[in-house]
Amino acid sequence: MAKSLGIFVTSAKNMKHVMGVTKAAKAKGCKVKVFFTWKGTELAKTADFPELCKMADDVSICADSYKKCGFDPADIPQGLTDKEMATQAQHGGIIEDYDCYMTL
Amino acid sequence: MKILNVYRTAPTADVKKLVEIVSEGREASSFDLNVAAPDYDKLVDMVLAADKTICWW
Amino acid sequence: MSKKVCFMLVHPDYTLDGLRSCLGLAVENMYSYAVVLNQTLPPLDDYNKENIDWIRDMEGEVYSNVPANCENEGLEPLSLEELGQKLRDMDVIVPYGMMP
Numbered sequence: 001m002a003k004s005l006g007i008f009v010t011s012a013k014n015m016k017h018v019m020g021v022t023k024a025a026k027a028k029g030c031k032v033k034v035f036f037t038w039k040g041t042e043l044a045k046t047a048d049f050p051e052l053c054k055m056a057d058d059v060s061i062c063a064d065s066y067k068k069c070g071f072d073p074a075d076i077p078q079g080l081t082d083k084e085m086a087t088q089a090q091h092g093g094i095i096e097d098y099d100c101y102m103t104l
Numbered sequence: 105m106k107i108l109n110v111y112r113t114a115p116t117a118d119v120k121k122l123v124e125i126v127s128e129g130r131e132a133s134s135f136d137l138n139v140a141a142p143d144y145d146k147l148v149d150m151v152l153a154a155d156k157t158i159c160w161w
Numbered sequence: 162m163s164k165k166v167c168f169m170l171v172h173p174d175y176t177l178d179g180l181r182s183c184l185g186l187a188v189e190n191m192y193s194y195a196v197v198l199n200q201t202l203p204p205l206d207d208y209n210k211e212n213i214d215w216i217r218d219m220e221g222e223v224y225s226n227v228p229a230n231c232e233n234e235g236l237e238p239l240s241l242e243e244l245g246q247k248l249r250d251m252d253v254i255v256p257y258g259m260m261p
Contacts, residue, residue: 005148005152008255010182010255011112011259014112017137020142021144024145024147024148025148028148028149030148039258064181065178087185088181088186088189091182091185092189092191095166095186099152102159103257104112113260116260118198118199121242121245122244122248124245126248126254128249156253156254158256161171
């Protein structure tokens with residue numbers, strides 16, 4: 001059975017890696033969850049983000065971080081719903097429920 | 105225990121020291137993300153095979 | 162069994178939010194630790210001091226290898242060597258943010 005992979009994104013520099021790892025993991029049948037926090041939430045405004053939301057099984061961002069980075073929480077990034085404007089509990093979910101863990 | 109050390113940038117002296125301590129007596133491998141075109145397919149295989157992955161800065 | 166997680170904080174722009182993230186796992190019933198490395202913290206406001214207090218209340222700890230952080234903000238001293246040994250015992254290691 002394919003493993004699951006959780007990715008915790010804390011840097012705004014790593015979208016290429018997030019996309020590359022997610023695409024490769026999905027091609028192997030893995031379940032992939034990605035959670036963006038702090039400056040990582042800036043990546044929700046990149047052109048690749050909606051595609052990531054389609055590829056991965058679960059994508060969410062820290063709403064508090066998004067606000068602190070200067071974005072309006074009511075301006076939900078394309079690809080997300082208001083339920084995916086979330087909290088650090090998403091990181092806890094990755095650690096508890098996913099087989100493999102990466103920080104990008 | 106199989107440990108995979110992933111480097112997002114070139115490791116500093118401190119990172120090398122921490123990797124040395126964490127990896128001591130364990131089966132350790134590494135992957136360099138700090139290249140123009142990382143082989144993500146290979147990286148995911150390595151992550152799936154490892155017991156623990158550490159993605160250093 | 163509760164997981165043990167260690168956040169390593171090296172960049173001044175990411176450190177205080179890293180502490181918030183550390184607290185986020187502590188409230189998820191994990192043993193959550195943070196280490197402030199190679200940087201001197203600015204004087205912490207009440208919000209960030211409370212975050213550290215809450216991490217401790219939930220059996221976590223905040224360490225630093227910089228003596229000024231231990232003297233000024235009450236962080237627990239931890240050398241690089243000691244950090245390495247501590248990391249061996251962690252379930253999850255989080256090199257948070259980026260290098261300065």
